[in-house]
Amino acid sequence: MTATAATPKVDKPIRSKKDGAVLRALKSPSFARLLFPLAFLAVWWAVYYTIDSRIFPPPQQVLGFMWDEITLNSLLRYGSVRNNVYGMFAISLARLGIGFVIAMVIGTIIGLAMGLSKAVDAFFHDWIMAILAMPALVWALFLGLALGFGHVGPIIAVALTGLPFVVINVREGVRNTPKDLFDMARSFQVPQKRVIQHVLLPSLAPFMFAAMRYGFAIGWKGLVITEVFASDEGAGWTIKFWYDAHRAHGVIGYALFFILFALFLERTIFERLERRTFKWRPKLSGIDVVEDALGSDTQDEKDFRILERSRAKFEGLDTNGSEKRRG
Amino acid sequence: MEVRNGVAEILVRNLHKEFGIGDDRVVALEDVNLDVEGHVFVSIVGPSGCGKSTLLNILTDIETPSSGSVKITQDGREANSGYVFQAARLLPWRSVLDNLLFVQEDRTEEAKARCQRYLDMVQLGDKGDKYPGELSGGMQQRVGIARAFSIEPDVLFMDEPFSHLDAITARSLRRELHSMWHQTGKTVLFVTHDVGEAVELSNRILVFAKGGRLQDDIEIDLPFPRDPSDEAVAVAKARVLKKFEELDLIAT
Numbered sequence: 001m002t003a004t005a006a007t008p009k010v011d012k013p014i015r016s017k018k019d020g021a022v023l024r025a026l027k028s029p030s031f032a033r034l035l036f037p038l039a040f041l042a043v044w045w046a047v048y049y050t051i052d053s054r055i056f057p058p059p060q061q062v063l064g065f066m067w068d069e070i071t072l073n074s075l076l077r078y079g080s081v082r083n084n085v086y087g088m089f090a091i092s093l094a095r096l097g098i099g100f101v102i103a104m105v106i107g108t109i110i111g112l113a114m115g116l117s118k119a120v121d122a123f124f125h126d127w128i129m130a131i132l133a134m135p136a137l138v139w140a141l142f143l144g145l146a147l148g149f150g151h152v153g154p155i156i157a158v159a160l161t162g163l164p165f166v167v168i169n170v171r172e173g174v175r176n177t178p179k180d181l182f183d184m185a186r187s188f189q190v191p192q193k194r195v196i197q198h199v200l201l202p203s204l205a206p207f208m209f210a211a212m213r214y215g216f217a218i219g220w221k222g223l224v225i226t227e228v229f230a231s232d233e234g235a236g237w238t239i240k241f242w243y244d245a246h247r248a249h250g251v252i253g254y255a256l257f258f259i260l261f262a263l264f265l266e267r268t269i270f271e272r273l274e275r276r277t278f279k280w281r282p283k284l285s286g287i288d289v290v291e292d293a294l295g296s297d298t299q300d301e302k303d304f305r306i307l308e309r310s311r312a313k314f315e316g317l318d319t320n321g322s323e324k325r326r327g
Numbered sequence: 328m329e330v331r332n333g334v335a336e337i338l339v340r341n342l343h344k345e346f347g348i349g350d351d352r353v354v355a356l357e358d359v360n361l362d363v364e365g366h367v368f369v370s371i372v373g374p375s376g377c378g379k380s381t382l383l384n385i386l387t388d389i390e391t392p393s394s395g396s397v398k399i400t401q402d403g404r405e406a407n408s409g410y411v412f413q414a415a416r417l418l419p420w421r422s423v424l425d426n427l428l429f430v431q432e433d434r435t436e437e438a439k440a441r442c443q444r445y446l447d448m449v450q451l452g453d454k455g456d457k458y459p460g461e462l463s464g465g466m467q468q469r470v471g472i473a474r475a476f477s478i479e480p481d482v483l484f485m486d487e488p489f490s491h492l493d494a495i496t497a498r499s500l501r502r503e504l505h506s507m508w509h510q511t512g513k514t515v516l517f518v519t520h521d522v523g524e525a526v527e528l529s530n531r532i533l534v535f536a537k538g539g540r541l542q543d544d545i546e547i548d549l550p551f552p553r554d555p556s557d558e559a560v561a562v563a564k565a566r567v568l569k570k571f572e573e574l575d576l577i578a579t
Contacts, residue, residue: 180416187387187410188430188478198429202420280420280458 057249065253078238085238089261092235095151096216096223099158103215106159107166111211114167115174124167132164136222137229144230154226154234161222162215169214173207205277213270220262235261335401335481335514337363337386342395344381344539355381356539359395363531368508368515370525371533372567378539379518383410383484386516401481409475411485415467417459423470424455427477445473448507465496469503476507483508485517489524501527505552522571526564527553534567536574543570 025031041059048058068074069085078088110128114121139160143153177200185195227236235258242250339361345354355378363369371379384390386397387410399406417426427442428434446452449469451462459467468488475483488504489497505528508515519525525532526547534543545567553560 180412180414181418183384183389184410184412184416185429187389187408187484188474189388189407190430194429198418198421202418205420278420280460 055248057252062249062253062256065249066256069253069257078233078241083233085235085257088233088235088238089257091233092154092223092227095154095234096158096220099155099223100162100216100219102155102159103162103166103219104212107163107211107215108170108208110163111167111170112174115171121171128164128167131160134160136161136225139222140226140229143226147230149230149232153230154223154236157222157226157230158219162219165214165218166211169207169211170204173204173211176207177203209270209274209277213266216265216270217262220258224258334365335399335406336365337361337482337514337516338396338398338400339382339386340396340398342382342385342397343393344378344385344390345393354539356385356392359539359541361533361541363514363516366512366514367531368517368529369531369533370517370519370529371535372519372522372525372571373535373542374537375520377535377537379520379535380486381539383486383516383518387484399482406481407478408482408484409478409480411468411471411475411483411488413487413490415459415464415471417467417470417474419459422456422458423451423462426459426470427474430474430478432478441479442473442477445477446470448476449473449503465492465500468492468500472500472504472507476511476513479511480513483513483515485515487519490519490521497524502552504528509551522567523555523564526560526567527555532567534570534574542574545570 044059048056065074072084077083078085083091110124114124136157139157140153143157147153147156181199181203182195185199223234224236224239227234228240231237235254239251239254242248242254339359342356342359342361343354344356345352347353359378359382371382373379381390385392386399387408399408401407417423418429421429423446424439424442427446428439431438431442443452443455446455449472451466451469451473454462454466454470459470462470468491472488475485485504489500492500501524508528517525517528529547532543532545532547533541534545536542547563549559549563555561555564
């Protein structure tokens, strides 16, 4: 084994260089991203032709419906306001935005207090868990009964479903503030205001981001359910409209609108904001490391790579050393 | 760098520090008295848990003493101090240059130029816009050293700054530190558990024992720069180590 190990070591890099370009393109994340919707459509069609149901719509029917809605070719106007798809989403977005801000503000205050005081933490802990455990459906039904059909119910539903995630993340953020850095700032007599701006807020930022993402995604779900049960307008309500009309393509079409819209917001707002805020983070991610290890064919090759990497690291250090000696 | 006029002075009187209460009470420092004056490099050595770091934390206001007093002056006024920590303690979300600017009294162009000068001094002049995560451990520690020097402190405190680094990097950083100390004429208080390091760098070595008592004050009267392989340096190191052995016997 040890005697022949040298041969594959020489051969393999050459072979992988040959089909490297094609293989790399096929393995690339952007190709995988493109591939997913196609695979999804294929499965959809397969299911459609297999079960042969008159209720389950084929993708082209749903996509055609969605296209008609977007281009306003369908003459339907929804709800008490007789609005189209854009109007319905605008109503939902406004409710989501207001509820989300309420969840962020209240959640941040409670989370800060819970992070700073063990007594406050004990006071709220079970309540937060209770809200977390409560199904959004119960909020929807209760709010519908209590407040009737209007804007207030859905807004409260968004705030309540999002709140626990904000509280928990902010609390963790406060508990994880870097004491070392605060001590450093103190020993250098850095003014309080600068410490808040350059130490406290940046250290909280990752947790605030997590709070926003979860609060938003969960609040979005809570909103849809509440609009289905306790509203006569909004994007969630339109799903119920098509359900009542017994049109599956409408239900699926609007569900897809929801998913696409959430993805759109995630890509345009959260990802960009995150990239800008966290550009200081080291580039290497866990996924890269795993893929790298899987990419090598033999244990020999893996060992060799690790060895190479640590050698490069060591040489990097050594260069610094000789730099100093010269200087 | 110009050598500052005037003399920094560190006065520690009857310093006592303990943590916890009742059965959990731990004495970190017991009745410590200390005078340090002028352009000297003083090392504090001792086993872990002997209160070395606590002393520095009290001197830099991070902790308050249980009783006793500390006073750091320069020409009669209150002196300012820089601190180099065991881990570099850089703000990971700020660039290297911004890390230096963070501790400046005001952020003028002049301050910026000064920060750049000290980055040059630790051979990192071209790394100002990098983030700490993009640097090696040794480079990060050099940024920490540049940060402490960049406020041009009267006194410099260092808490085992090289203990996390590999031997080669630590060695070259020690040389760098020595030449910076030599050029700038600061008063340095340097905590270490490495006797060789202490002998290589210092004029004076303070030996602490468990329980936070200052046991000995050894003068190392050898010319700089000192080579660890030099016979006189090796003899001095052996002398301090022997002292250590004696003290350990006393401690148990």
